[in-house]
Amino acid sequence: MDRTRTHGWADPVELATAAQNTDGLVFSRQLASGEQGPTPIFATLGYALTEVDHGHAVYVGVPAEHLYNPIGFVHGGFAATMLESAAGSAVHSTVPAGTGYTTLDLSVHYLRPITADTGPIRAIGTLINRGRRTALAQAELRDPADRLLAHATSSCMIFPPDA
Numbered sequence: 001m002d003r004t005r006t007h008g009w010a011d012p013v014e015l016a017t018a019a020q021n022t023d024g025l026v027f028s029r030q031l032a033s034g035e036q037g038p039t040p041i042f043a044t045l046g047y048a049l050t051e052v053d054h055g056h057a058v059y060v061g062v063p064a065e066h067l068y069n070p071i072g073f074v075h076g077g078f079a080a081t082m083l084e085s086a087a088g089s090a091v092h093s094t095v096p097a098g099t100g101y102t103t104l105d106l107s108v109h110y111l112r113p114i115t116a117d118t119g120p121i122r123a124i125g126t127l128i129n130r131g132r133r134t135a136l137a138q139a140e141l142r143d144p145a146d147r148l149l150a151h152a153t154s155s156c157m158i159f160p161p162d163a
Ligand SMILES: CC(C)(COP(=O)(O)OP(=O)(O)OC[C@H]1O[C@@H](n2cnc3c(N)ncnc32)[C@H](O)[C@@H]1OP(=O)(O)O)[C@@H](O)C(=O)NCCC(=O)NCCSC(=O)Cc1ccccc1
Pocket: 069, 070, 071, 073, 074, 075, 076, 077, 110, 111, 112, 113, 114
């Protein structure tokens, strides 16, 4: 083996405790500023939350060799993971402190291959509908030329404090 990569991350239990006790938009902004994290999955794959507002979130990732599948390009799981994060954060930004949420489904369309030459990619998540118990969001994955690489829709379950 001649290729290696090292990375670090924050204690996931401390992160989850902070997430549960903090307003979703405030916590997401803390992740984006670096006040919280790095989140283990973000650090492991190499992407980060860069921008968040109510119902809107942007992640930036750098496709690289460590993300390749055995057939010569970036594994579809990387795109799906970034899209799930973006859609999930769009929902998370709308939940008050003490309210949990989790992804119920993720439907991904892969439109263009991603390689180490693609450059930094952005996953832009947008809230479509927010009910009391479920929320629907979408996310677009775009390359530096703003071409659509992949698209996802995702629904989330919301857990109010008394649920
Ligand atoms: C090819 C197609 C599926 C269909 O295309 P269509 O809808 O008919 O549209 P069109 O043909 O117009 O192409 C659109 C644009 O794409 C470009 N392009 C196409 N092919 C190539 C190429 N070979 N190389 C470079 N570029 C290529 C093409 O030039 C065009 O760009 P342009 O407008 O000229 O600038 C396309 O949607 C696609 O590649 N999606 C991404 C699929 C994907 O990444 N899946 C996830 C990873 S799989 C995985 O990990 C699973 C696994 C796990 C473990 C182990 C093993 C496996």
